[in-house]
Amino acid sequence: MHQPEALGISKELKEQGYGLMCVGYPLTDLVLETVSxxxxxxLQFGEYFAKQALDPTNAVNIERDDYALSIANMDE
Known part of the structure; x- marks a missing residue:
């Protein structure tokens, strides 16, 4: 699948066969398997964000905003 405008997915994931169907198009016949x-x-962000969020020495860069969480959960 050719997807030069797929800026939302890393080169590594493209090489593993992942693609964004919204901006990709086939160069030959192909079969697609959709995933969530x-x-x-x-795969792209989870491990990186989890490492930062769980790093106790990273308080300057990772702050928990309880007010924003309350609004998001409609607890306010």
Missing amino acids: EDEVYE
């Missing part, structure tokens, strides 16, 4: 977008997100 969460799978791609986790």
Whole structure:
């Protein structure tokens, strides 16, 4: 699948066969298998964000905003 405008997915994931069907098009016949977008997100960002969020020495860069969480959960 040719996807030069797929800026939302890393080169490594493209090489593993992942693609964004919204901006890709086939160069030959192909069969697509869809997966949850969460799978791609986790593969691309999950491990990195989890490492930062769980790093106790990273308080300057990772702050928990309880007010924003309250609004998001409609607890406010």
